[in-house]
Amino acid sequence: MSVRAIGLLSGGLDSTLAAKMMMDQGIEVHAVHFNTGFCLTDNPDRLRQSPGDLVRHDALRAGERLGIPVEMIDIYDEYWDVLTKPKHGYGSAMNPCIDCRSKMISVARPLMEDRGAQFLFTGEVLGQRPMSQHKEAMKTIEREAGVAGFLLRPLSAKLLAPTIPEVRGWVDRARLVSYVGRTRKPQMAMARETGLEEYPSPSGGCCSLADKGFATRLQDLFAHRPGGSEERLERTEIYLLKTGRHFRISDGAKLVVARDDGENRFLHFHRRAGWRLEALDVPGPVAILTGLPSEEDLTLAASIVASYGPGRAHGLVRMGVEHGGQASELSIAPMDRAETNRLGVHRNKSRRDQTGASIQ
Numbered sequence: 001m002s003v004r005a006i007g008l009l010s011g012g013l014d015s016t017l018a019a020k021m022m023m024d025q026g027i028e029v030h031a032v033h034f035n036t037g038f039c040l041t042d043n044p045d046r047l048r049q050s051p052g053d054l055v056r057h058d059a060l061r062a063g064e065r066l067g068i069p070v071e072m073i074d075i076y077d078e079y080w081d082v083l084t085k086p087k088h089g090y091g092s093a094m095n096p097c098i099d100c101r102s103k104m105i106s107v108a109r110p111l112m113e114d115r116g117a118q119f120l121f122t123g124e125v126l127g128q129r130p131m132s133q134h135k136e137a138m139k140t141i142e143r144e145a146g147v148a149g150f151l152l153r154p155l156s157a158k159l160l161a162p163t164i165p166e167v168r169g170w171v172d173r174a175r176l177v178s179y180v181g182r183t184r185k186p187q188m189a190m191a192r193e194t195g196l197e198e199y200p201s202p203s204g205g206c207c208s209l210a211d212k213g214f215a216t217r218l219q220d221l222f223a224h225r226p227g228g229s230e231e232r233l234e235r236t237e238i239y240l241l242k243t244g245r246h247f248r249i250s251d252g253a254k255l256v257v258a259r260d261d262g263e264n265r266f267l268h269f270h271r272r273a274g275w276r277l278e279a280l281d282v283p284g285p286v287a288i289l290t291g292l293p294s295e296e297d298l299t300l301a302a303s304i305v306a307s308y309g310p311g312r313a314h315g316l317v318r319m320g321v322e323h324g325g326q327a328s329e330l331s332i333a334p335m336d337r338a339e340t341n342r343l344g345v346h347r348n349k350s351r352r353d354q355t356g357a358s359i360q
């Protein structure tokens with residue numbers, strides 16, 4: 001009998017290996033990737049390397065390497081309650097991991113029938129993530145998602161009770177493994193042995209919600225918008241939260257300042273989200289002032305933007321302002337760096353230091 005399984009694929013090392021293990025046992029794998037709206041892999045900063053770059057999506061690349069289809073499922077709309085009212089609370093930042101996993105797996109469950117699959121699997125590793133990957137949390141997730149017995153975790157299977165796919169002989173338990181904890185060395189060794197040469201950095205993470213800086217900026221946004229956390233954010237608002245340096249200018253206005261050319265291009269693309277600011281006579285970053293700024297807010301924001309780049313050595317910097325298709329300018333003294341730092345709302349991690357939690 002041909003056996004088919006649905007695998008949750010983030011595109012990271014663990015989920016890719018889990019899929020490979022299933023394929024090596026002759027299982028036909030149908031991968032699904034969930035976009036919560038907060039995945040780093042979907043962050044348009046992947047567009048930033050150069051204007052001609054193609055979007056790099058880890059799950060699609062993993063599917064391509066494995067030669068399997070990857071179904072992309074956007075759960076952002078239904079994820080809002082998971083994010084703002086998690087039954088099981090948050091991890092170290094604003095990551096509602098247990099509720100998040102329950103949601104993804106409960107969305108994947110009906111796909112088993114629809115796609116002719118007999119079971120589900122993930123790349124979860126026991127003890128790798130403190131909130132959602134201990135035995136009790138794993139059982140809770142299975143129970144709440146209604147998949148008890150039908151969810152296999154091949155990388156830690158030998159440490160867990162046998163699942164239905166193992167009991168019924170669809171999967172050979174002897175060929176599964178017993179990885180545990182945060183180390184990725186066994187996974188990297190398995191990747192080498194199985195010829196999986198290319199995969200994203202195992203410590204790279206893929207979820208903004210597990211990043212404390214992002215959580216601070218998200219809470220700041222909730223605290224300064226009329227709808228608070230009750231009203232879903234626009235996607236552009238989330239993209240901006242993931243990008244650049246952030247400054248709380250006033251209750252009604254927030255400034256996002258680009259840190260490199262890619263972010264310059266990205267903020268320019270999203271300039272309609274607010275007031276676009278950029279120095280006119282000297283190089284400097286593109287910035288967007290969002291919200292409902294007063295004249296005073298605009299001046300303050302311009303002085304911050306003027307302080308980045310060679311303009312900070314000038315007495316006055318001529319700044320271009322664009323809003324609603326109208327262009328204007330003002331000359332402003334760059335703000336002192338100590339004062340700029342005081343207004344910062346937890347900087348975004350750069351690509352080099354993104355090390356948040358990842359889903360498997």
Ligand code: SF4
Nearest residue numbers: 095096097100207359
């Ligand atoms: S870290 Fe993973 S499990 Fe936790 S909230 Fe983010 S995507 Fe969900």
